[in-house]
Amino acid sequence: MDSLASQIAVVTGAGRGIGRAIALKFAHAGADVVCISRNPDNCGKVAAEIVALGRHAWPVALDVSDAGAVEAAAGKILADCGRVDVLVNNAGVTRDGLLMRLDEAEWDTVMDTNLKGAFLMTKAFTRAFVKQRGGRIIVISSVIGLIGNPGQANYAASKAGLIGFTKSVARELASRGITANIIAPGFIETDMTSELSEELKATVLRQIPMGRFGSVDEIAEAALFLAGPAARYITGQVLTVDGGMVM
Numbered sequence: 636m637d638s639l640a641s642q643i644a645v646v647t648g649a650g651r652g653i654g655r656a657i658a659l660k661f662a663h664a665g666a667d668v669v670c671i672s673r674n675p676d677n678c679g680k681v682a683a684e685i686v687a688l689g690r691h692a693w694p695v696a697l698d699v700s701d702a703g704a705v706e707a708a709a710g711k712i713l714a715d716c717g718r719v720d721v722l723v724n725n726a727g728v729t730r731d732g733l734l735m736r737l738d739e740a741e742w743d744t745v746m747d748t749n750l751k752g753a754f755l756m757t758k759a760f761t762r763a764f765v766k767q768r769g770g771r772i773i774v775i776s777s778v779i780g781l782i783g784n785p786g787q788a789n790y791a792a793s794k795a796g797l798i799g800f801t802k803s804v805a806r807e808l809a810s811r812g813i814t815a816n817i818i819a820p821g822f823i824e825t826d827m828t829s830e831l832s833e834e835l836k837a838t839v840l841r842q843i844p845m846g847r848f849g850s851v852d853e854i855a856e857a858a859l860f861l862a863g864p865a866a867r868y869i870t871g872q873v874l875t876v877d878g879g880m881v882m
């Protein structure tokens with residue numbers, strides 16, 4: 636089922652974890668993919684996997700929080716690819732710490748990557764979306780942006796901010812045939828979550844009615860749905876994919 640045949644998608648944080656799964660899922664669905672990551676080796680490897688599937692792939696090493704670099708990269712991507720149909724703002728980081736110990740640098744790093752990065756990337760491709768009268772913007776937030784979490788005030792603020800940002804963009808661009816939606820993953824097994832203590836994992840598990848953590852593939856399937864034709868009348872929504880953790 637090639638629901639993204641002849642589409643071009645840009646995925647940030649595509650070097651590993653959820654972003655890699657989305658990039659590969661889109662390629663399986665027929666899309667050509669621009670794989671963005673800070674780490675050139677990782678995005679190169681994922682791009683090679685996509686080429687092996689018979690699709691085009693463009694690896695781009697980029698820090699999404701660097702305004703000048705994003706502007707330049709977007710111009711080059713549009714020139715090289717001709718157009719972009721789907722943008723997935725997935726790149727994200729954590730710098731956890733209880734509020735009283737959280738320092739300014741930890742706050743800034745998380746806000747700059749997670750929230751400003753999505754703003755810069757979305758702004759950089761919006762003119763092209765408006766011109767072609769179509770585009771899909773997908774933003775990866777988190778259930779933590781909906782319910783908060785001790786030790787993650789910076790991360791929760793960035794992820795809640797992404798929801799307000801995306802809903803505003805959805806309202807601004809709906810009349811141009813552009814949709815903007817949010818995926819709020821629950822606890823997904825990736826490198827980001829593998830660092831957490833067994834004790835914390837056990838506590839989280841007790842809060843998940845389905846009794847298990849999610850997989851990167853389950854988030855990628857939600858992204859494929861929002862990028863594909865079946866979601867054409869859906870915009871400004873938060874799709875929570877969390878085994879029932881938040882309901």
Ligand code: NAD
Pocket residue numbers: 647648649650651652653654671672673674677697698699700725726727728748752775776777778819820821822823824825826827828
């Ligand atoms: P990950 O750490 O495995 O991957 C994150 C990717 O983002 C990496 O490829 C990294 O290089 C890239 N990245 C980080 N900062 C960047 C920057 N400034 N510029 C460009 N690329 C950058 O994380 P993951 O678990 O796959 O998470 C992906 C997204 O999903 C994040 O936004 C995260 O907050 C969100 N999320 C994850 C979970 C989870 O349980 N894993 C749950 C909810 C939300």
